[in-house]
Amino acid sequence: MALNRKIAYINLTTGKIEIKPIPLEVRKRFLGGRGLDAYLLYNHTPKNANPLGPKNVLMVSGGILTATCASATARTHVMAKSPLTNLLGSCNMGGFFAPELAWAGFHHLVIKGKAKKPVYLWIHNGEIEIRDAAHIWGKTTTETQWAIREELDDDDIKSLVIGQAGENLVRYANVMTGIKNSGGRTGMGAVMGSKNLKAIAARGTMDIKLAHPMEALEYNKRFIDQITSAKVNQTQGTLGTPFIWGATNSWGGVRTRNFQYNQCEYADDIEPERIDEICTETMGEHHMTGCFACQVHCRAKYKIPTGPYAGRYDEGPEYTSQGAFGGEPDCKSAETVLTGNHLVNQWGVDNLEIGSLISWAMELYELGILTSKETDGLDLRFGNDEALLEMVRRICFRDGWLGDVLADGGIPASKKIGKNSFDYLIQVKGMSNLHSDERATPGLALNIATASRGSDHLRSRPAIDLYHLPVEILRKIYSNPVPYEGPLSSEHTEYIGKAWQVFWQENCYMAVDCLGICKYHTTFLGATLPNFEDWPKVLYLNTGLEMTPLEIWEVAERCNNIERLFNLREGLSREDLEKGDMLNHRYFDEPCLRGAPDVIGAKIDRKKFKKMIDEFYEHHGWDKNGVPTAETLKRLGLDQEPSHMV
Amino acid sequence: MEKVLKIDYQKCTGCRLCELVCSVSHHGVSNPTRSRIKVVKWESEGLYVPVTCQQCEDAPCISVCPVKATSRNEDTGYVMIDYEACIGCRSCVTVCPFGARNYNTVDKAILKCDLCGGDPQCARFCEVKAVDYIDADSLSTNKKKEAAKRLSLAQKVATAIIQEEG
Numbered sequence: 001m002a003l004n005r006k007i008a009y010i011n012l013t014t015g016k017i018e019i020k021p022i023p024l025e026v027r028k029r030f031l032g033g034r035g036l037d038a039y040l041l042y043n044h045t046p047k048n049a050n051p052l053g054p055k056n057v058l059m060v061s062g063g064i065l066t067a068t069c070a071s072a073t074a075r076t077h078v079m080a081k082s083p084l085t086n087l088l089g090s091c092n093m094g095g096f097f098a099p100e101l102a103w104a105g106f107h108h109l110v111i112k113g114k115a116k117k118p119v120y121l122w123i124h125n126g127e128i129e130i131r132d133a134a135h136i137w138g139k140t141t142t143e144t145q146w147a148i149r150e151e152l153d154d155d156d157i158k159s160l161v162i163g164q165a166g167e168n169l170v171r172y173a174n175v176m177t178g179i180k181n182s183g184g185r186t187g188m189g190a191v192m193g194s195k196n197l198k199a200i201a202a203r204g205t206m207d208i209k210l211a212h213p214m215e216a217l218e219y220n221k222r223f224i225d226q227i228t229s230a231k232v233n234q235t236q237g238t239l240g241t242p243f244i245w246g247a248t249n250s251w252g253g254v255r256t257r258n259f260q261y262n263q264c265e266y267a268d269d270i271e272p273e274r275i276d277e278i279c280t281e282t283m284g285e286h287h288m289t290g291c292f293a294c295q296v297h298c299r300a301k302y303k304i305p306t307g308p309y310a311g312r313y314d315e316g317p318e319y320t321s322q323g324a325f326g327g328e329p330d331c332k333s334a335e336t337v338l339t340g341n342h343l344v345n346q347w348g349v350d351n352l353e354i355g356s357l358i359s360w361a362m363e364l365y366e367l368g369i370l371t372s373k374e375t376d377g378l379d380l381r382f383g384n385d386e387a388l389l390e391m392v393r394r395i396c397f398r399d400g401w402l403g404d405v406l407a408d409g410g411i412p413a414s415k416k417i418g419k420n421s422f423d424y425l426i427q428v429k430g431m432s433n434l435h436s437d438e439r440a441t442p443g444l445a446l447n448i449a450t451a452s453r454g455s456d457h458l459r460s461r462p463a464i465d466l467y468h469l470p471v472e473i474l475r476k477i478y479s480n481p482v483p484y485e486g487p488l489s490s491e492h493t494e495y496i497g498k499a500w501q502v503f504w505q506e507n508c509y510m511a512v513d514c515l516g517i518c519k520y521h522t523t524f525l526g527a528t529l530p531n532f533e534d535w536p537k538v539l540y541l542n543t544g545l546e547m548t549p550l551e552i553w554e555v556a557e558r559c560n561n562i563e564r565l566f567n568l569r570e571g572l573s574r575e576d577l578e579k580g581d582m583l584n585h586r587y588f589d590e591p592c593l594r595g596a597p598d599v600i601g602a603k604i605d606r607k608k609f610k611k612m613i614d615e616f617y618e619h620h621g622w623d624k625n626g627v628p629t630a631e632t633l634k635r636l637g638l639d640q641e642p643s644h645m646v
Numbered sequence: 647m648e649k650v651l652k653i654d655y656q657k658c659t660g661c662r663l664c665e666l667v668c669s670v671s672h673h674g675v676s677n678p679t680r681s682r683i684k685v686v687k688w689e690s691e692g693l694y695v696p697v698t699c700q701q702c703e704d705a706p707c708i709s710v711c712p713v714k715a716t717s718r719n720e721d722t723g724y725v726m727i728d729y730e731a732c733i734g735c736r737s738c739v740t741v742c743p744f745g746a747r748n749y750n751t752v753d754k755a756i757l758k759c760d761l762c763g764g765d766p767q768c769a770r771f772c773e774v775k776a777v778d779y780i781d782a783d784s785l786s787t788n789k790k791k792e793a794a795k796r797l798s799l800a801q802k803v804a805t806a807i808i809q810e811e812g
Binding site for chain 2: 067069096205210214216221228290
């Protein structure tokens, strides 16, 4: 049974390991994955813990459906207090780790303390061992994985690892698995590094019994047909996520030169078709790969075509790398994007954060706020590809004054750089925004302002807002499972009804993260994909757990509120530019200069934005300060937290 | 008409859905160790090759079996295991040139593809058709077409050159 997967508490200071079942009551309240991790974080991490100290607690998990016969249950979730934001830290990745962890008998790991010297965890068929990692410390993410396989003599081992960036406590270092599957936000790799934990290796041959296997198999076939028939997934399966960058750039939704422009011009060399051409030339016609049991196969395989790293194999690039190493620093070369992508994958660092911070530093350099003294002679102007890639190296290895300063994240860096550098930093809650520009899309702006882990598109983005769907269609999607009779608008430039859409998406993505499935299999980029109505049956056939769409929605609400409680406990306040639900002033003051006619001149209206946040809080049952009311907490059964059920 | 599993490894995305559905349909559980098909991977090169029973005409597993537990089914033509007769000596695992005979460590039993009685689930679920179930006589049809296309292109180029020069 999926439900008999265990939770393990591992104390790296004492070496003590405790293995326990996960009570059914806990499953019904939090399902698993990110939701249960959030509950564990709130219950096990003491208030004001140093994120890089032994008191921070690291959660690693699969979802409740992981490795069952549901579609695309590959996701691994990692959570702790973030060393980047000092608030909620959370990242989520595809690949093959979480299924292997489940076959090895576990769904959740709770890792406490700090090892005296580098170690890794070896998890095998119900057993957990802490092993010496001296010989793999200092290795890249892939070198580490292959070394563990060699040492334990098993090619089927799947490992979750950190690269040099995590060891060097770069505050936005990744946790990674496979060639490029990245838990890449909020610095969970640095938390692993701070615990001297280089890797978690898993291998299992334990059955996951399905409640109704043959029906689950048939239902999965239907599910897969629905998922692969969506045009957006067919495009993902051909071009990968780079197609999103191309589409968004065409109307002016892509940040360029940090935040100076909203469209990257003359960028043919990094357009999706060009990237696809390179993948075809270097890896052949069939160059797409996928995560466990997923038929979308959105990840491209490539070899770097030219330059100092020519011939190196890697996967991706995701559209985030086109932004981080292409659009944002205004380096419009495929070689640079593909090389940058390779370097961050090898050293294990968040491409969104590093790209965004370097282009911020480039703007400061051009403004004279940073000079060649701080850059140690590096000519850090926009469009300097070599300086960009050199800066990536300096940050990952904390080399030079600026490399070391940027490795600590935007807000601490702005304090060391001084002057008005903070004004140019495109961040929320201390985490940089991805490469997208939300000035023309208030719904998306609300999403990044309120996302629980900082400026982020994967917590609540109403991406289908960009499709201008008729209101009747929007109503059909957004009125389930909770009826919504308020206004909705097909216009992405509008403020009407967006608060509800963001609220709905936030619950939808939370549910997906608790189930352990991928967002490309729900209402994220495709309006016809499965959501609340479809999940109860998948859950029942695979695990035997009977829940209604409304009950799953309530789990999502409960988990979102736990995340909110954690953030509030650690200092979130609504209008705080460093720790609040607030955007940089440039969103309100600087209009878009490029793009489609309804995008040029667009900026966020401060008053309407404020009203939108009020509405968003109301939908949640939060007060004007964004604090859950006593009534809301009671309704969701959170009035006794921390309740220490597990 | 005789049908066979056709594996085109270049199309394989490495997702291992075939392993999942194989173990679910045969055992009612998710566990790739119980799968009759396995995707062998060279991850650092992005190379994935699904490996399973090829239903060999002159099958070494039939000849090697000391208790005649492996035989060819006269009606379907498939190579089958009689689990009542099988003594679990693993001789077939040793001789199979594809490594397609699995020794399942969970049950301590031999596993071998039975083509799901004529509706192989691995092929049914593989959207990219890296694993496909097709008529035996059309196995090489696509390859013939590809080759013919190359030849005809060469012919066209040659004609164009002659015309230019002429």
